[in-house]
Amino acid sequence: TKWVYSFGAGHNEGRADMRNLLGGKGANLAEMASIGLPVPPGFTVTTEVCTYYYAHKHTYPEDLRGQVSEALARVEAAVGAKFGDTHKPLLVSVRSGARVSMPGMMDTVLNLGLNDATVDGLAAASGDARFAWDSYRRFIQMFGSVVLGVDHHRFEEIIEHVKLDKGATEDTELDATDWHRVVAGYKDMVEEVTGKPFPQDPHQQLWGAIGAVFGSWMNPRANTYRRLHDIPADWGTAVNVQAMVFGNMGNDCATGVCFTRDPSTGENVFYGEYLINAQGEDVVAGIRTPQPMAKERSKPGEKSMEEAMPGAYAELVQVRATLEKHYRDMQDIEFTVQQNKLYMLQTRNGKRTAAASLKIAVDMAREGLIDQTEAVKRVDPKALDQLLHPTLDPKAPRKSLAKGLPASPGAACGVVVFSADEAETRAAKGEAVILVRIETSPEDIHGMHAAKGILTTRGGMTSHAAVVARGMGRPCVAGAGSITVDYAQQVLSAGGQRVQAGETITLDGATGEVFRGAVAMIEPKLSGDFATLMEWADGVRKLKVRTNAETPLDAETARKFGAEGIGLCRTEHMFFDPARIGAVRQMIMAETETGRRAALSRLLPFQRQDFVDLFRIMAGLPVTIRLLDPPLHEFLPHSAEEIEEVAADLGADVAAMQRRVTELSEANPMLGHRGCRLGITFPEIYEMQARAIFEAAVAIGKETHKAPVPEIMIPLVMTKRELEILRALVDKVAQEVFAETGYHIEYLVGTMIELPRAALTADAIAESADFFSFGTNDLTQTVFGLSRDDAGKFLPYYTEKGILPKDPFVSIDVDGVGALVEIAAEKGRKVKADLKLGICGEHGGDPASIHFCGKAGLDYVSCSPYRVPIARLAAAQAAL
Numbered sequence: 001t002k003w004v005y006s007f008g009a010g011h012n013e014g015r016a017d018m019r020n021l022l023g024g025k026g027a028n029l030a031e032m033a034s035i036g037l038p039v040p041p042g043f044t045v046t047t048e049v050c051t052y053y054y055a056h057k058h059t060y061p062e063d064l065r066g067q068v069s070e071a072l073a074r075v076e077a078a079v080g081a082k083f084g085d086t087h088k089p090l091l092v093s094v095r096s097g098a099r100v101s102m103p104g105m106m107d108t109v110l111n112l113g114l115n116d117a118t119v120d121g122l123a124a125a126s127g128d129a130r131f132a133w134d135s136y137r138r139f140i141q142m143f144g145s146v147v148l149g150v151d152h153h154r155f156e157e158i159i160e161h162v163k164l165d166k167g168a169t170e171d172t173e174l175d176a177t178d179w180h181r182v183v184a185g186y187k188d189m190v191e192e193v194t195g196k197p198f199p200q201d202p203h204q205q206l207w208g209a210i211g212a213v214f215g216s217w218m219n220p221r222a223n224t225y226r227r228l229h230d231i232p233a234d235w236g237t238a239v240n241v242q243a244m245v246f247g248n249m250g251n252d253c254a255t256g257v258c259f260t261r262d263p264s265t266g267e268n269v270f271y272g273e274y275l276i277n278a279q280g281e282d283v284v285a286g287i288r289t290p291q292p293m294a295k296e297r298s299k300p301g302e303k304s305m306e307e308a309m310p311g312a313y314a315e316l317v318q319v320r321a322t323l324e325k326h327y328r329d330m331q332d333i334e335f336t337v338q339q340n341k342l343y344m345l346q347t348r349n350g351k352r353t354a355a356a357s358l359k360i361a362v363d364m365a366r367e368g369l370i371d372q373t374e375a376v377k378r379v380d381p382k383a384l385d386q387l388l389h390p391t392l393d394p395k396a397p398r399k400s401l402a403k404g405l406p407a408s409p410g411a412a413c414g415v416v417v418f419s420a421d422e423a424e425t426r427a428a429k430g431e432a433v434i435l436v437r438i439e440t441s442p443e444d445i446h447g448m449h450a451a452k453g454i455l456t457t458r459g460g461m462t463s464h465a466a467v468v469a470r471g472m473g474r475p476c477v478a479g480a481g482s483i484t485v486d487y488a489q490q491v492l493s494a495g496g497q498r499v500q501a502g503e504t505i506t507l508d509g510a511t512g513e514v515f516r517g518a519v520a521m522i523e524p525k526l527s528g529d530f531a532t533l534m535e536w537a538d539g540v541r542k543l544k545v546r547t548n549a550e551t552p553l554d555a556e557t558a559r560k561f562g563a564e565g566i567g568l569c570r571t572e573h574m575f576f577d578p579a580r581i582g583a584v585r586q587m588i589m590a591e592t593e594t595g596r597r598a599a600l601s602r603l604l605p606f607q608r609q610d611f612v613d614l615f616r617i618m619a620g621l622p623v624t625i626r627l628l629d630p631p632l633h634e635f636l637p638h639s640a641e642e643i644e645e646v647a648a649d650l651g652a653d654v655a656a657m658q659r660r661v662t663e664l665s666e667a668n669p670m671l672g673h674r675g676c677r678l679g680i681t682f683p684e685i686y687e688m689q690a691r692a693i694f695e696a697a698v699a700i701g702k703e704t705h706k707a708p709v710p711e712i713m714i715p716l717v718m719t720k721r722e723l724e725i726l727r728a729l730v731d732k733v734a735q736e737v738f739a740e741t742g743y744h745i746e747y748l749v750g751t752m753i754e755l756p757r758a759a760l761t762a763d764a765i766a767e768s769a770d771f772f773s774f775g776t777n778d779l780t781q782t783v784f785g786l787s788r789d790d791a792g793k794f795l796p797y798y799t800e801k802g803i804l805p806k807d808p809f810v811s812i813d814v815d816g817v818g819a820l821v822e823i824a825a826e827k828g829r830k831v832k833a834d835l836k837l838g839i840c841g842e843h844g845g846d847p848a849s850i851h852f853c854g855k856a857g858l859d860y861v862s863c864s865p866y867r868v869p870i871a872r873l874a875a876a877q878a879a880l
């Protein structure tokens with residue numbers, strides 16, 4: 001088996017499409033080298049070795065050593081330096097690289113190959129003893145903590161000690177002799193802690209580092225990251241060993257991280273940060289403040305790379321164009337300049353905000369880099385969520401607290417917490433929290449995930465907090481340097497103001513502003529790019545997208561987002577209004593038909609007006625109205641007070657009311673007297689609703705000369721007979737209203753398929769139905785035998801432990817619930833080829849479920865208004 005793949009110096013064994021084997025970093029290093037970009041030579045040990053390592057008690061395949069030696073020899077030849085050579089030593093970096101990027105999750109070792117002898121060689125070769133000794137101490141420090149597990153503050157103590165001794169405050173004041181002393185201190189300390197001298201043999205160092213990278217694949221923060229991002233543990237990581245280049249050899253050296261376009265806005269500008277005379281991780285670590293790339297982006301006091309290193313910058317601008325053209329996507333790149341010569345260390349598709357993702361996809365299609373269908377594929381439907389969420393109301397009063405970098409857009413408001421654990425605990429209790437940290441690290445991921453927003457006081461736009469927050473879609477303000485955080489006192493202060501843990505603050509991730517207290521927010525305006533992408537998506541999708549709405553506001557919002565009708569109007573939700581709840585309760589509590597009819601006649605005008613409003617907003621689009629399906633427990637009065645109130649309202653005596661409540665109470669209301677069972681036992685209820693619908697439709701028809709075609713939907717049907725009876729009732733009311741008004745309209749009568757029996761007998765049911773709408777909420781409940789109301793208590797345990805892959809109420813269970821949907825669709829269409837099929841459970845807005853609906857041949861999905869754009873895009877992707 002081939003375990004090792006070389007890259008650089010004209011010998012590229014890998015390619016970009018080999019990321020499963022080589023990891024993202026290794027595959028792209030080979031790809032960059034093969035398109036002629038300057039990549040220091042090296043090799044990649046494959047992810048299969050990682051898999052082998054874990055399958056074979058942390059050992060390696062037998063032939064690995066030989067392959068590594070061979071690849072290493074090739075690097076030596078290319079660089080003209082030898083591993084362990086005392087005159088011209090080869091130094092390498094050892095880095096992890098999984099299939100998908102896991103920023104900062106795993107460990108890296110730089111400057112490997114240094115020891116007591118080669119350090120002199122490096123000093124001689126570079127002509128800079130200070131640099132050589134500084135490199136050596138960096139190596140011992142990284143190797144010591146990553147490979148040998150020495151606590152990193154043990155190293156810092158030693159530096160502090162040497163500085164104190166010398167009366168220095170900054171690292172930059174230390175010279176070669178001082179670093180020499182630091183190295184001596186480090187070695188003693190490492191020996192004391194580990195019981196062994198610091199390894200001098202570069203080969204031993206190399207194998208130690210390779211083992212540490214493989215070992216880091218299973219460390220707790222990598223495990224957390226994988227869990228949050230659905231990355232399987234068996235993918236493994238590759239290890240990249242690459243000749244070192246130095247960005248810290250002097251002022252003609254630099255290192256940087258940049259994006260080929262702005263990852264926040266998507267704007268087509270070269271965007272990034274660099275540091276002169278710095279090594280690798282210094283830029284992302286947020287210790288020194290990095291400088292901008294482009295002159296047009298530099299602020300007073302900053303020095304752009306364009307100005308400081310015009311030659312290398314010009315070369316980088318070329319590389320930027322080459323990479324975008326080659327990868328046809330925005331790239332996130334890392335580079336180093338060593339003595340004015342540019343080297344590329346990494347490229348990958350850059351993480352971006354939802355707004356940037358949209359803009360870049362649309363722009364690239366317009367630039368001809370990709371086509372429109374590709375643009376549609378590029379945007380994650382779930383990410384649209386971020387664009388549709390509120391921003392701060394510009395007119396709202398606010399009390400400014402501080403300003404940092406606009407690291408991830410969106411506004412967020414919540415109570416201040418200072419630790420990730422606290423964020424998680426309080427968020428679990430339903431509180432909105434803002435996680436405030438000096439800086440974040442991979443250990444904070446769970447808290448960042450739990451928080452509504454993230455605020456840091458240190459670090460730039462590519463700091464951990466910024467990158468991770470953007471990826472998660474959390475608003476983030478980073479590097480708010482005027483804020484000081486006191487973890488011990490649980491307080492932050494800025495400009496003389498103090499904010500304790502538990503107090504509310506508001507962040508604006510788009511401007512970087514931080515405010516004290518809560519600031520009012522407003523609905524988002526959708527940009528032209530959004531409309532363009534949606535148009536392209538609409539051009540390819542086959543599924544129609546409707547909305548679940550019953551209020552005029554929701555219906556209007558959904559229209560604005562492009563809903564093509566209403567797929568579910570839950571009429572019982574129209575009765576929660578305080579002006580009506582009395583009449584509803586009167587209806588429920590009535591013991592006789594006469595009593596019920598009295599209540600219903602109070603409700604009729606409200607219902608009629610509701611439907612008039614909806615028909616008007618939906619102007620000519622289909623509107624599916626579901627007849628009453630009230631789980632009774634949602635409407636019954638509960639407390640003694642409520643019962644008294646209802647009694648007073650109805651003029652009945654309290655004891656009688658109490659008795660009626662007891663009579664009506666059900667042990668299992670979700671499987672009780674609800675849905676069409678109510679219409680069967682109390683036909684006058686559905687009669688009233690049908691009348692309200694037809695009268696409203698006739699009124700609109702007369703007014704606009706374009707009558708709506710209402711789709712009347714009967715819920716929770718289990719037998720054909722139920723539907724026959726209720727359909728006859730609806731038809732009877734229709735004829736009455738047409739006779740009374742002298743106006744005739746068209747209408748459909750259909751049913752929800754939300755019980756297994758209905759799905760299995762769908763052929764019979766279809767004979768009486770004009771359409772089916774899958775109520776996958778109840779169907780999931782009844783297929784799994786999981787109570788919708790109670791499952792929340794234990795279901796998270798199932799998904800956490802992987803007993804269920806996903807919450808089946810969120811994303812459709814294809815194997816079980818999905819199978820029933822397919823059976824019902826097939827049986828229904830066998831009887832009626834043109835039977836209209838839709839879905840209106842919560843799954844109608846979930847991209848994975850929408851994919852399934854497309855495959856199952858449904859005509860439409862229906863979802864809540866804010867998810868309509870998500871559904872439009874997901875439906876388009878399902879069709880591609």
Ligand code: PEP
Nearest residue numbers: 754775776777778840841
């Ligand atoms: C369903 O059961 O999927 C459905 C849409 O109806 P409801 O959620 O109102 O029960």
Ligand code: MG
Nearest residue numbers: 754775777778
């Ligand atoms: Mg239902």
